[in-house]
Amino acid sequence: MVNRRTRHRLRRENKQIARERISVLFNRVKEVFSEEPQLAQYYVNLAKKIGMRYKVKLPIELRRMSCKHCKSLIFPGINCRIRIQQRREPHVVITCFNCGGFTRIPLRNRGISSR
Ligand SMILES: [Zn+2]
Numbered sequence: 232m233v234n235r236r237t238r239h240r241l242r243r244e245n246k247q248i249a250r251e252r253i254s255v256l257f258n259r260v261k262e263v264f265s266e267e268p269q270l271a272q273y274y275v276n277l278a279k280k281i282g283m284r285y286k287v288k289l290p291i292e293l294r295r296m297s298c299k300h301c302k303s304l305i306f307p308g309i310n311c312r313i314r315i316q317q318r319r320e321p322h323v324v325i326t327c328f329n330c331g332g333f334t335r336i337p338l339r340n341r342g343i344s345s346r
Pocket residue numbers: 298299300301302303327328329330331332
């Protein structure tokens with residue numbers, strides 16, 4: 232029987248392991264994307280699953296790397312375009328070449344907590 236304190240400690244360790252695994256996957260994604268996009272997509276899905284399982288937030292870079300609309304992996308200069316718009320409030324517009332969808336990221340509040 233595992234007491235409560237031990238269980239709490241184990242959970243924290245699991246989270247740490249999950250974070251490490253996600254960052255390893257993230258590095259692999261960057262390595263393989265140009266040659267094996269499908270493998271890269273697989274790594275991203277895996278990282279997302281780990282993140283959900285252990286309730287670990289994915290690094291913001293990784294979240295930016297997948298299209299909000301079609302969920303496919305997007306890389307600047309390969310299959311998406313990034314433009315900075317200064318009109319009204321400054322924001323970044325990411326255009327996905329897969330589905331043609333736009334993702335707007337406001338530059339003012341840097342935290343972006345809701346996404
Ligand atoms: Zn898309």
